[in-house]
Each structure stands twice: as C-alpha cells, then as structure tokens.
Amino acid sequence: GESVGLHLPTLSVQEGDNSIINCAYSNSASDYFIWYKQESGKGPQFIIDIRSNMDKRQGQRVTVLLNKTVKHLSLQIAATQPGDSAVYFCAESEGGYGGSQGNLIFGKGTKLSVKP
Amino acid sequence: DVKVTQSSRYLVKRTGEKVFLECVQDMDHENMFWYRQDPGLGLRLIYFSYDVKMKEKGDIPEGYSVSREKKERFSLILESASTNQTSMYLCASSSGQEPLYGYTFGSGTRLTVV
Known part of the structure; x- marks a missing residue:
C-alpha cells in the first residue's frame, strides 16, 4: 500500500546549526x-x-522542499534552537485537501535533539 | 485562538470498563478524526467523520466506536477497555476547504488500562 516514511528516526544537531529532516513518500498522486x-x-x-505545484516554500526559519521526481520531501530548520527539539512528522494527502477528498497519511516521525 | 480540546489529559481505567474520550472543536470544521499514537507505530487512524451523525472506519477500528451528534463534538468510545488499548489518543479536525491548513490536533489523552 501507499506509505509515508522517513530516512532517519533520530537527528542530533548543535544549537545554531541548520537541521534537515527528510521524508520519502510513495504515492505519486499525493499533491499536498x-x-x-x-x-x-x-x-x-x-x-x-506545500502543494505539488511548488518545489519550495519558506516560513519563519523553516523551508520545505519537494522533489516530485524522486518523491522526497524535506524540512530545513535554520539556526536550530533548543525549542526546536521535538518529533517532526511529514504527512501527505491525495486530492489536495486535508479532509474529505483525501485523508492525511502520516510518517512515523523523526526525533530532533538540539545540543546546547 | 482556534482550538481542539480533549476533555482529559490522563485517564486510568480498568479492563472491561466502558471509556468515553471527548473532543470538541471551535472552528466549525466539518471533518473530525481520532488517532492513536504508539512508539514506533506513529499515528494510526481509528475513525473519522465528515459530517454530523456520519462516521467512517479508519485503519484500526476494532474495539472502538464513535459518536458525532453535534458538529463540534466527536466522541471515541472503548466499549470494553483492554490493556492493549493503553495508548495516547489524539483528536483532530479539518475544514477540508480552501485555504488548506491540514489538521488541527488536540493535546492528546494518555489512556492507561490496568
């Protein structure tokens, strides 16, 4: 069946460094x-x-990159802070909605630990 | 601030008890979901609802039922609690409409069945 997965279950970074969390998805019809x-x-x-008609989207200190060719999603966190320590999940949806047209499918998560 | 509220943060129940987990959202969302979250297994969908009095089975509905009598409230029912239902339970809601913001989650209920 279709699934969303993660390359690394844990990630440890130094405070101030940039973090990159990766996610692979297998449903080529996913568009959100x-x-x-x-x-x-x-x-x-x-x-x-991010929608599938984009390959990059930026927020405050975070950037999501989407590579549809290899079905890969990544989250980049700039200048990682102790408050960023958490588990990060990617999720995908087919149909462009987080609702009736396509429920979200979640990855298992990556635990990010920030060392002071 | 929009919110999904789960009535209990922690619950301890005995095997065989009937357990009700309540979830209320104040965003007028059509869609509501119940997940359980276990280490190494991620989020698993139990039941969801796209409208009042409507329900659909998710991936692991066995041993659970749900009720949605009002748009803002979605209840998860464990008919006869068992120890393998010890877990973190997460409720979520979504509008399913533009703009897309995915799901809003509650803080979770950690249920222990003894």
Missing part, C-alpha cells in the same frame, strides 16, 4: 504535504505545508 512538530506531551502542531 505538511510538516508537523510534536513536543513531548503535546499534540502535533502545523509547521508548514
């Missing part, structure tokens, strides 16, 4: 992708999203 951040004891929080 989201990154979520989940801090310990909390629910996932939306970080940034």
